[in-house]
Amino acid sequence: MKQQLKLSNQLCFSFYALSRLVTSHYQPLLGALDLTYPQYLVMLALWEHDVLSVKALGRLLMLDSGTLTPLLKRLEAKKLIKRVRSKEDERSVNIHLTAAGKQLQQQAIDIPEKISCSMGFTMEEFNTLKPMIDIILQRHTAE
Amino acid sequence: MKQQLKLSNQLCFSFYALSRLVTSHYQPLLGALDLTYPQYLVMLALWEHDVLSVKALGRLLMLDSGTLTPLLKRLEAKKLIKRVRSKEDERSVNIHLTAAGKQLQQQAIDIPEKISCSMGFTMEEFNTLKPMIDIILQRHTAE
């Protein structure tokens, strides 16, 4: 196998390994809040937007209803959110935070700093990786 | 939530979204070979090393036996590999390629180029991202 093609593979593997490494660093912090990483992402989105349809959540997190529906049911079982079918469009389901869901934000407030610390990101890494990766993501999102 | 802390979150989310985006680009190519992306990674490792213990595979791919054992059973069911308990150490299981497993490499030979093309990676992205991410991975692997 040609060297260049092999390296290209490894870049994709690096993304895959890095994603799992990052998630593993969240685990002890999120475990204390009884959240998984994808559940935390949903909570982050709701803390920012307050109410979101399943479709809007899916667009933000790039996840489909096959992933979100059971995840949202688990968050509802924990009393952090409420799923309310929209009156204007009965196909749509709106996700609301409960009081407990809103309060959880206080316990999550220092997670980003702890993760950054735990991962040991440098300023240079942050400033280089974030824009470069987001450009790649945008290339395949906008159409 | 402070701006800087929020951005740190989003960097981790970018990693998570990018990893899934990359995998989705492999899917149509690997589907033709009846492989998933993690199965393809195992095959890549075996094409390079010929024989590997489950432990060695786990070290290379950063996956544990809870993930690998069922995955390897599926590859064995497809007749691409053989699982052979080691004679020297009966705790260990060595993974061998079958003739079919070796031959599959020919059908996979152009996947890296197609992925690079499909993802639209630039030289600059490749040359910046690969070393930077691998340094982050190494920080948390070596101890």
Next chain:
DNA sequence: TGGAATTAAATTGTACACAATCTAATTTTA
């Protein structure tokens, strides 16, 4: 040397991911 500690896989259980399909509601358009 023989019991304690360690190690390698396998197993169990929970939670994503995602393709494919289904159902019900809404929009399009002939």
Next chain:
DNA sequence: TAAAATTAGATTGTGTACAATTTAATTCCA
């Protein structure tokens, strides 16, 4: 406006991930 097409979620089925535990084999070491 009524049938066709589209849309939003839910469901089904397969395959990871990974924590926690178990089993069997090996190594340590008192």
